[in-house]
Amino acid sequence: MVRREVHWQRQRAWGALDGICSRERGRARMELDEGEDGGSVKGPRDLRICLLVIARDCAFRQQHRQKDSTNQEVPLGTVILMLPSCSCCLAPWMLPRPSLSLLPRFCSFLPFATMSSKTSTFHLQQPLNYRAGARIQPVDGSHSEEVYEPATGRVMGKFLFSGEKEVDLAVQSAKAAFKIWSQKSGMERSRVLLEAARIIREQREEIATMETINNGKSIFEARVDVDISWQCLEYYAGLAGAIAGQHVQLPGGSFAYTRREALGVCVGIGAWNYPFQIACWKSAPALACGNAMIYKPSPLTPISVVMLAEIFTQAGVPNGLFNVVQGGAATGQFLCQHRDVAKVSFTGSVPTGIKIMEMSAKGIKPVTLELGGKSPLIIFSDSVLENAVNGALMANFLTQGEVCCNGTRVFVQREILEAFTEEVVKRTQKIKIGDPLLEDTRMGALISRPHLERVLGFITQAKEQGAKVLCGGELYVPDDLKLKNGYYMRPCVLGDCRDDMTCVKEEIFGPVMSILPFDTEEEVLERANNTTFGLAGGVFTRDIQRAHRVVAALQAGMCFINNYNISPVELPFGGYKMSGFGRENGRAAMEYYSQLKTVCVEMGDVESVF
Ligand SMILES: NC(=O)C1=CN([C@@H]2O[C@H](COP(=O)(O)OP(=O)(O)OC[C@H]3O[C@@H](n4cnc5c(N)ncnc54)[C@H](O)[C@@H]3O)[C@@H](O)[C@H]2O)C=CC1
Numbered sequence: 210m211v212r213r214e215v216h217w218q219r220q221r222a223w224g225a226l227d228g229i230c231s232r233e234r235g236r237a238r239m240e241l242d243e244g245e246d247g248g249s250v251k252g253p254r255d256l257r258i259c260l261l262v263i264a265r266d267c268a269f270r271q272q273h274r275q276k277d278s279t280n281q282e283v284p285l286g287t288v289i290l291m292l293p294s295c296s297c298c299l300a301p302w303m304l305p306r307p308s309l310s311l312l313p314r315f316c317s318f319l320p321f322a323t324m325s326s327k328t329s330t331f332h333l334q335q336p337l338n339y340r341a342g343a344r345i346q347p348v349d350g351s352h353s354e355e356v357y358e359p360a361t362g363r364v365m366g367k368f369l370f371s372g373e374k375e376v377d378l379a380v381q382s383a384k385a386a387f388k389i390w391s392q393k394s395g396m397e398r399s400r401v402l403l404e405a406a407r408i409i410r411e412q413r414e415e416i417a418t419m420e421t422i423n424n425g426k427s428i429f430e431a432r433v434d435v436d437i438s439w440q441c442l443e444y445y446a447g448l449a450g451a452i453a454g455q456h457v458q459l460p461g462g463s464f465a466y467t468r469r470e471a472l473g474v475c476v477g478i479g480a481w482n483y484p485f486q487i488a489c490w491k492s493a494p495a496l497a498c499g500n501a502m503i504y505k506p507s508p509l510t511p512i513s514v515v516m517l518a519e520i521f522t523q524a525g526v527p528n529g530l531f532n533v534v535q536g537g538a539a540t541g542q543f544l545c546q547h548r549d550v551a552k553v554s555f556t557g558s559v560p561t562g563i564k565i566m567e568m569s570a571k572g573i574k575p576v577t578l579e580l581g582g583k584s585p586l587i588i589f590s591d592s593v594l595e596n597a598v599n600g601a602l603m604a605n606f607l608t609q610g611e612v613c614c615n616g617t618r619v620f621v622q623r624e625i626l627e628a629f630t631e632e633v634v635k636r637t638q639k640i641k642i643g644d645p646l647l648e649d650t651r652m653g654a655l656i657s658r659p660h661l662e663r664v665l666g667f668i669t670q671a672k673e674q675g676a677k678v679l680c681g682g683e684l685y686v687p688d689d690l691k692l693k694n695g696y697y698m699r700p701c702v703l704g705d706c707r708d709d710m711t712c713v714k715e716e717i718f719g720p721v722m723s724i725l726p727f728d729t730e731e732e733v734l735e736r737a738n739n740t741t742f743g744l745a746g747g748v749f750t751r752d753i754q755r756a757h758r759v760v761a762a763l764q765a766g767m768c769f770i771n772n773y774n775i776s777p778v779e780l781p782f783g784g785y786k787m788s789g790f791g792r793e794n795g796r797a798a799m800e801y802y803s804q805l806k807t808v809c810v811e812m813g814d815v816e817s818v819f
């Protein structure tokens with residue numbers, strides 16, 4: 210018997226391999242007993258791990274040949290630790306002269322739970338808190354809650370909500386990591402963020418699949434979300450090395466300089482509509498500026514952000530720099546009220562935003578609030594009709610309409626009202642609803658049963674108030690039996706709308722478009738701005754002067770001309786009025802995660818007035 214040792218850096222594997230690995234600082238060790246013809250891994254089968262031996266040119270090998278950024282093939286005989294559920298080439302526990310040196314490259318594929326790319330197969334097994342570089346159960350888990358798969362209505366597992374002690378431990382661990390991280394140069398931080406971006410790209414499919422399973426959005430969209438996420442990390446990696454102060458000459462050779470410094474431990478609290486992406490939009494600028502972050506996702510979508518935490522660890526951030534605490538309002542409050550938290554960045558509803566601001570006010574903590582919206586999309590009669598229709602669909606139906614910046618009040622100039630409405634209804638009726646993991650699905654399931662009922666309630670109320678349902682607006686039950694308890698509805702277009710209707714005034718956060726006719730530019734601007742929200746707005750026209758005049762007059766933080774809802778990470782994003790303040794993305798976000806120190810240097814003698 211020959212004893213072999215395998216080392217690898219991919220810490221993601223640690224949790225899953227607990228029992229057959231001994232954990233050391235910076236690496237894990239696995240011992241294999243190797244015999245003449247094969248070998249065996251010491252460890253119980255109930256770990257749900259087995260060895261996948263690449264024995265032929267199987268689908269797995271082909272897939273990873275394409276995926277592996279080094280473009281190297283997976284040699285025959287490679288041993289990969291996998292779940293028994295993986296069916297191709299499965300030869301559990303057999304090791305025909307394995308090429309163990311390749312193991313490290315594939316540890317990232319080790320799933321942390323039973324993972325499959327099919328709807329209705331995922332079961333949550335691992336803890337969802339992440340502290341000091343590892344998944345953990347909270348020390349004072351207050352209670353557990355179920356996590357659902359919106360596509361099927363199935364419970365995928367339970368997870369614990371964190372109490373005050375766990376929040377405090379997360380803060381202490383982040384404080385320790387902050388000491389190390391904030392001392393690094395911008396270029397050093399940049400390299401780590403670039404590595405994290407690379408790993409996200411490498412794991413694009415796994416992350417997108419998880420996002421789809423937990424959120425209900427189509428895999429097509431989830432992949433775009435993951436792409437925007439790694440682009441965000443790349444963007445801030447680029448800016449990290451460019452953080453600099455100013456030098457100011459003063460009389461008599463004296464001078465001053467400014468330093469842009471990190472804030473400390475920042476808290477990110479996120480909504481459920483873009484779980485992975487929101488976490489990246491917050492953590493990328495925070496970490497680039499030298500901060501630590503504790504992130505609390507929505508309890509409806511607790512899973513994918515832990516993948517981000519593992520990726521940061523793999524990329525080389527100090528343990529504790531990015532911690533995840535799970536929970537709801539109470540956990541969020543412990544975070545906001547903690548005296549060692551320097552800043553809170555929040556994405557969610559207006560009522561919660563108000564509470565966050567109140568709590569932060571008590572500790573004089575800066576806050577960034579990304580809140581709801583009821584944005585106008587103004588379509589003038591000279592628009593290219595097809596573009597305007599495409600724009601209106603983009604403005605209303607991404608992520609089942611659960612998007613804060615959606616242009617849900619679609620103002621259409623009367624001359625083209627009929628043509629526009631006819632086309633938009635035709636296109637809406639063609640949207641393919643169903644299993645979000647299928648490639649051709651374009652609308653999946655809403656986040657939860659109560660939310661689905663709330664959205665349908667808005668439609669009932671709209672009808673009562675005189676609106677006409679031009680299409681959709683009812684439950685959708687897919688033919689596939691496993692999806693019959695999922696939270697689906699047909700996307701809805703409402704006609705005959707008036708500005709005083711509830712569906713036009715309140716944020717529905719579902720696939721419901723309200724069409725409102727208008728006659729003049731002056732009139733439409735008055736009506737478009739007549740809202741307490743101010744997140745986004747859009748205009749479609751071929752008249753270049755009118756386009757700029759209209760967006761200049763719109764009271765909204767994010768405006769689009771002749772498009773809607775695209776999100777390049779270079780562009781600052783955030784609201785006016787009750788849609789919040791502060792900005793995410795773009796250079797602007799760096800200011801919200803840093804503070805300015807002025808250093809005044811005297812080169813002469815001190816002249817005292819006393
Ligand atoms: N402007 C933006 O970028 C976005 C805004 N939103 C808004 O978010 C809303 C939907 O998301 P939800 O998750 O339902 O919003 P929500 O406000 O109920 O919850 C958001 C987050 O805050 C946490 N939370 C709730 N009460 C809290 C408290 N008292 N203290 C601290 N944390 C607390 C929740 O657990 C969750 O993580 C919509 O109104 C939408 O407009 C959603 C996505 C993006």
Ligand SMILES: C[N+](C)(C)CCCC(=O)O
Pocket residue numbers: 482483487607611612613614774775776
């Ligand atoms: C990515 N985008 C622009 C469609 C939406 C981002 C804002 C949100 O989190 O709702």
